[in-house]
Amino acid sequence: MELGGIYNLERKEVKIVEAGYDNSKMENEDFLKVLLADLQWQDPLQANDITDFIQNTVKLREMEVLNNFQETVKLLKETNEANSLLYASGLIGKKVVYEGNQTYVQNGESNVTFRLKDNADIVKITVMDSGGNVVESKNFTFLQGGVEYPFKIENPQLADGYYTVYIEATKDGNPVETQIKSLGLVESVVKTNDGIKVVFDGNNVDLNSIVQIGG
Numbered sequence: 001m002e003l004g005g006i007y008n009l010e011r012k013e014v015k016i017v018e019a020g021y022d023n024s025k026m027e028n029e030d031f032l033k034v035l036l037a038d039l040q041w042q043d044p045l046q047a048n049d050i051t052d053f054i055q056n057t058v059k060l061r062e063m064e065v066l067n068n069f070q071e072t073v074k075l076l077k078e079t080n081e082a083n084s085l086l087y088a089s090g091l092i093g094k095k096v097v098y099e100g101n102q103t104y105v106q107n108g109e110s111n112v113t114f115r116l117k118d119n120a121d122i123v124k125i126t127v128m129d130s131g132g133n134v135v136e137s138k139n140f141t142f143l144q145g146g147v148e149y150p151f152k153i154e155n156p157q158l159a160d161g162y163y164t165v166y167i168e169a170t171k172d173g174n175p176v177e178t179q180i181k182s183l184g185l186v187e188s189v190v191k192t193n194d195g196i197k198v199v200f201d202g203n204n205v206d207l208n209s210i211v212q213i214g215g
Contacts, residue, residue, distance in 0.1 A: 084196045088189040088207055091198060096184050097212035098198075098205055101165045103127075103182035108156040110183050112165050117177040118145040120169040125151055128164050135163065143169070145176070162201040181211060 095104065103110045116123070120143050127136035136153055143149060153163070169176040188199045189207075197204035 084207060085189065085191055088196050088198055091186040091210075091213065092188060094186055095214055096186060096198070096210045097181050098184050099179065099209040099211065100182050100184070100203075100205060101167075101180045102162050102184065102201055102203060103153070103165055104161070104185045104200070105153060105155075105158050105163050106160050106185075108154065108158045110153040110163070112151045112153065112183070113148050113181045114151065114167055115148045115179045116143055116145045116169055117179075118171055119143070120145070120171050120176045123167065123169045123178075126166045126168075127153060128166065129158075130162070 097111075097113075103112050114125075121141065123140040123143050125136075125138045125140075126134055129135050135158060136155060138151070140149075151165075165180055165182060167178045167180060169178050184198075184200045184205065186198045186200055190197050190199060190204060192204065194206070196207045198207060198210065199205070
């Protein structure tokens, strides 16, 4: 049977590409050209199933989109870290309030706050210097959980520097978890594998632990 009358399409020169060519890199127009060319060169009496061709191309495009998305996320993360480092550098030389128990004392004074996770019958606060000597202590009774309590250090005999605040809270003889917020003087900032850190008294403190600038 003569097929010329039924299927008489002009043959065009086909562009040869290397084996393993990545279809996902094709523009939409080129993709349609390849698809139409594949249909054009088929014997209408023995047409090939192009479903696999389309599915594989779609999968490759999905992988390309995913890779591009991952690269975008990486770029955004790097940009955010750079901005955070620049922001943190502005804290150098400033006092901040942060979640921690190392408090900076200047002119014999410092402000500390604490919050109990539960009610406590007895709360004992002890302040020690770098040598482990007790320089301040105070006891409280029957404090409520979830309330932020202030504790002010006032001792003109204390040298400027960092002191450690320990809080021991109990209810019916059982320990009660306590969150402490202290004063810090930012000396420098560093970028680590765990994120941006501010440095004071030789300690790296997470930037996210800062709750107040100035104090």
